[in-house]
Amino acid sequence: MKALLLIDIQHDFLPGGSLAVPGGHEILPLVNQLQPNYELVAATQDWHPANHQSFASQHPGHAVFSQISLHGLPQTLWPDHCVQGTPGAEFSAQLHQHRIEAIFRKGTSPEIDSYSGFYDNGHRKSTGLADYLRGRGVHEVHLCGLAADYCVFYSALDALQEGFAVVFLEEATRAISAEGYARARQQLEQRGARFSTT
Ligand code: VGL
Numbered sequence: 001m002k003a004l005l006l007i008d009i010q011h012d013f014l015p016g017g018s019l020a021v022p023g024g025h026e027i028l029p030l031v032n033q034l035q036p037n038y039e040l041v042a043a044t045q046d047w048h049p050a051n052h053q054s055f056a057s058q059h060p061g062h063a064v065f066s067q068i069s070l071h072g073l074p075q076t077l078w079p080d081h082c083v084q085g086t087p088g089a090e091f092s093a094q095l096h097q098h099r100i101e102a103i104f105r106k107g108t109s110p111e112i113d114s115y116s117g118f119y120d121n122g123h124r125k126s127t128g129l130a131d132y133l134r135g136r137g138v139h140e141v142h143l144c145g146l147a148a149d150y151c152v153f154y155s156a157l158d159a160l161q162e163g164f165a166v167v168f169l170e171e172a173t174r175a176i177s178a179e180g181y182a183r184a185r186q187q188l189e190q191r192g193a194r195f196s197t198t
């Protein structure tokens with residue numbers, strides 16, 4: 001069975017949000033149109049405590065979008081975003097949510113970031129997404145959402161590593177950086193992901 005994964009389609013990643021992905025809102029009509037084509041739709045939600053260490057605000061003297069080392073892992077410092085319980089953390093009001101069977105929250109530990117919907121960036125803690133999908137008989141995952149070069153990319157990478165066939169729905173995602181996405185795309189292609197443009 002194929003599943004559709006909606007990655008982080010939240011207000012803070014859309015225009016007007018604190019970490020808006022350019023053109024992010026353009027994916028919404030297609031994402032809604034795609035959902036009925038899948039027997040299973042699941043979503044991820046970036047869900048940070050207010051003191052999350054990926055926030056530049058937690059590192060006085062370090063600029064937004066600068067890089068630090070956080071407990072041994074490279075970390076980009078982001079604007080505060082997707083804080084638990086705030087409007088920015090909610091799914092887009094335009095996103096059809098009635099077919100979403102399960103929501104996997106990530107980024108909840110203050111000391112480690114989590115781009116992938118499957119694991120934190122240190123691959124220490126699983127969200128349970130892979131076991132959930134296997135338990136539902138899924139062998140192939142199709143990914144869309146935000147951002148193509150971060151959370152959609154890392155989710156696709158982990159999905160491949162977990163043994164799922166992966167289709168990256170390119171028209172239903174947008175990137176923070178075009179160069180970052182070009183590198184990400186190459187890595188995914190090398191590892192066997194397919195790219196769909198419908
Ligand atoms: C994301 C940066 C920080 C994403 C989440 O959803 O792509 N990017 N947190």
Ligand code: ZN
Nearest residue numbers: 046081082107
């Ligand atoms: Zn985040």
